[in-house]
Amino acid sequence: MTVRESGVMQDPKSNNPSDGTETAFNIIDGRLIVTLHPKDDDFYFDSLCDDVSFALGKSGCGVLIMDATHLELIDDWDFQRLRRVIDVAALMGTKTIIAGVRPGVAASIVELGCDIGGFSTALNLKSALRFADTEIGP
Amino acid sequence: MPITRKRQIIKSETDIIVALSKLRTMLEGVGFGELQISSSVTAASELLRNIEKYAGSGWVQFDVMTDSRGPYLEFTATDHGPGIADPEQAMADHFSSSGTLGLGLPGVKRMVDDFTLSSDIGVGTTASFKLWKG
């Protein structure tokens, strides 16, 4: 099994817009990768769905990977926004993988009783890409 | 005749743990099978947790008796909490007044032989069951 480390991959941090209103994207081997970062304001998660669905439509990616490594807190409101992204992606025929959820975030999502169906998870971005290769295919 | 009946006040999770371990010891002592013990202790746990959760405090009494069908556990849990408006509805699957999984009571009913629930609003609730060893 090979993990393709594409040259397109950039350091997510350098790609994060400083104003927090734009979403950071990368495309590796036809997987759309979104790096979630701690929100500076509510506007970020609000615009996430628009941005992601637009990028999915434009790129034609069949797999969406959301990297949650930088996310340290989540509340019900935030998760509902993420949920919308997943549901919209599913309608567009795209499978979602959430990678690198931190212990505290995982515990909060469960404690909030959120619906956690309809997406896959991975320990980190690397295993998410591997999972996409082995379980979903090109 | 020796007094085997156990009574205990339930005020905290610790009280529940102590009561349940006494119950387990009692049932093991009279040779109840693993499934009967598991069912009895689980049913007891559901009822006592309800006391702690909804009424704050109450008390429990249990004893092993014998009739023509052989030895059986008689278990009673009582509280002086708010009471249940509609005991029959509370016994139905998927009912919960607290927004959590309302699984407890119907599950208890399935696991034991003779489950009764009586409740008066503002007075309290008494739940009891029997479970034969046989």
Add this chain to the structure above:
Amino acid sequence: MTDVIVSSTGTRSTTKDAATLLKQFRITDADLDLVRQFGDKIRPKIDAFVDQFYVWLAEQPFKYEFFMDDAHVQEVRTQQTKYWHDFFDAKIDDDFVETRRHIGRVHAKIELPLDIYMAAMNNCLENCVDVLMADEEPGNERQRTLLAIAKLMHFDEMITADTYSQVTNEVMLEQSKSMIEMSTPVTAIWDDILMLPLVGIIDSKRALDITARVLEEIGRTQSSCFILDISGVAIIDTAVANYLIKITKACRLMGCEPLISGLSPAIAQTIVNLGIDVGTIQTTGNLREALKHAFDHVGMTVTEK
């Protein structure tokens, strides 16, 4: 519910004040007067009584385990003399009750058996009867005095013994709790495979603790599989099942596949009877099957040499 007599945390009677307790033991002001009147007669003899008790105690084989040295014995003796002076002063208020509780706590702390305390009480009662018999009071007056003394002694004994058992219970609970709590060893049993054998009783506090430890270990080791063995869990009711389901859900959110092993036939039947939906969680009857699933999940096979 006056006939409920046992509480493991037992704060029941200790919250009662002196007045309530006196009423419960039917000790009237007249009784207390009688004790005080009698006290005047017996007070000069208290020292001798206490001496007599220590002569008896010296004959007991275990004495030195409790009263290590002479200085210690002297201290306890002073306390005992004061105890009887307080007793015959018969000024029963909340402070008095508190001193009795203190005695119970001290006895429990040094694990002095209650029988020694009871023997001391008995010794005093005998002496009181002796003094009373030698008295010139009319017979029924003496009987009333004796009854008053006996009632007050029972009152004393109850408070002390109750406090004693309470402290002992608390110590026992603390011990069992710490035993329960220390056993949450989340271990990496193989590359990418974590395991936690759960033992004992799971309450809400422990469930939180377990969840936190498991999730942190997953984050730290980046393991892709987690086996939760529940064969040692005493009770699986809906609350415990919900905790377990929550733990596995959180695991899965982190990208780690949860497996629950050790579902005995009795536990499996109980879970079905309770109507708990374990959803898509992989469960197995024994640890062996869980290990097989785990190896499969991380892409390994175990073969014989």
